[in-house]
Amino acid sequence: MLRSVAPLLLRSRRFASSTAVSGISSSSSDKIVAAVLFERLPVVIPKIEPIVYAFREFSFRWRQQYRRKYPDEVLGKADARGKGDYQTDYVPASRITEADKTNDKRSLQRALDRRLYLLLYGSTYGTPDKEPVWHFPEKVYENEETLRLCAESALKSVIGGLNNTYFVGNAPMAQMVVEPKEDLPLLKRFFFKSQVIGTSKLQIGECKDFVWVTKDELMEYFPEQASFFNKMIIS
Numbered sequence: 001m002l003r004s005v006a007p008l009l010l011r012s013r014r015f016a017s018s019t020a021v022s023g024i025s026s027s028s029s030d031k032i033v034a035a036v037l038f039e040r041l042p043v044v045i046p047k048i049e050p051i052v053y054a055f056r057e058f059s060f061r062w063r064q065q066y067r068r069k070y071p072d073e074v075l076g077k078a079d080a081r082g083k084g085d086y087q088t089d090y091v092p093a094s095r096i097t098e099a100d101k102t103n104d105k106r107s108l109q110r111a112l113d114r115r116l117y118l119l120l121y122g123s124t125y126g127t128p129d130k131e132p133v134w135h136f137p138e139k140v141y142e143n144e145e146t147l148r149l150c151a152e153s154a155l156k157s158v159i160g161g162l163n164n165t166y167f168v169g170n171a172p173m174a175q176m177v178v179e180p181k182e183d184l185p186l187l188k189r190f191f192f193k194s195q196v197i198g199t200s201k202l203q204i205g206e207c208k209d210f211v212w213v214t215k216d217e218l219m220e221y222f223p224e225q226a227s228f229f230n231k232m233i234i235s
Contacts, residue, residue, distance in 0.1 A: 029185045033125060034150035035138035037173070037233070038118040038165070040196040040212065044095060046113040105211040108200050114214045115234060119221060120158065121209035126180050126187045132208055134221045138189065147172060151192040159202050168193040174232045176225070191232065 048056070099110035108116065118137065123130040125140050139154035141147060148170050156162055172190035180187060196202065204210045211217075215233050219226045 031125065031185050031187050032141040032147070033138050033187060033189045034141060034147045034154055034172075035136045035189050035191050036151050036155045037191050037193045038137060038155060038196070039193070040108055040116040042114060043112040047095075105213060105217075106204075108196070108202070108212055110212070111214050116212040116214060117218055117233070118158075118204070119211050119213060119218070120204075120207040121211075122207040126178060126184060128180075136191070146170070147190055148192065151190075151194075155194060158204060158206050160205065164197050164199040164202065166195045166197045168195065174228075176228060 095112060097107075097109045097112065098104075099107035104110060110116070119134050120137060121134050122132050124133065124135045124138060127133050137154045137158045139150055139157070141150045144150040144153065148167065152162060152167065155165060159165070169192075173193050174191045176189045176191070178187040178189060213221070215229075218229060218233065222229055
């Protein structure tokens with residue numbers, strides 16, 4: 001059972017070319033929020049679809065009809081190359097991890113062939129009565145020099161540091177305008193992309209719960225914004 005998600009109303013989606021807050025059109029009553037789409041890139045190559053595998057097999061067999069034939073003594077030397085006492089047998093690791101078997105969404109060691117995205121469960125700006133909801137790492141802009149710095153601050157407060165992160169570009173990747181139901185100002189949320197680098201485990205704090213989810217799973221947490229995130233996020 002999924003916990004409640006903040007009631008967000010998508011108005012538009014625009015792309016920004018700069019992180020300078022002075023370049024963002026906003027009234028004095030509007031609130032600007034920098035959110036971080038924090039992702040773990042695929043660890044293994046995705047499995048080949050059966051139809052693609054069948055086509056590649058057919059193409060290989062077709063090319064074999066016209067390949068150049070070499071003398072057996074030449075091919076024999078090639079087969080003997082690399083054999084010796086130093087040679088070890090290669091045993092491929094399983095693509096299915098223990099986290100996959102137990103459906104442990106708090107672990108980065110799952111869905112190794114997919115991108116994973118971090119979601120937090122807790123109170124955030126724009127939710128009525130500070131009710132905890134699922135959301136991305138985010139922070140209301142205060143006096144930072146740029147929105148990028150605001151986004152970095154939001155992520156740093158969650159994982160404790162930025163040593164194992166890489167922010168992709170200086171500009172936001174997307175914008176969402178939110179109209180709260182209560183007497184709150186208009187909310188403009190700017191999304192920045194950041195990636196996990198050089199680690200398979202992060203200490204997540206400043207929230208009641210968290211999950212690492214695939215794109216398909218993420219849509220279950222934000223059904224009302226599925227169209228927006230489907231365009232913004234890569235599978």
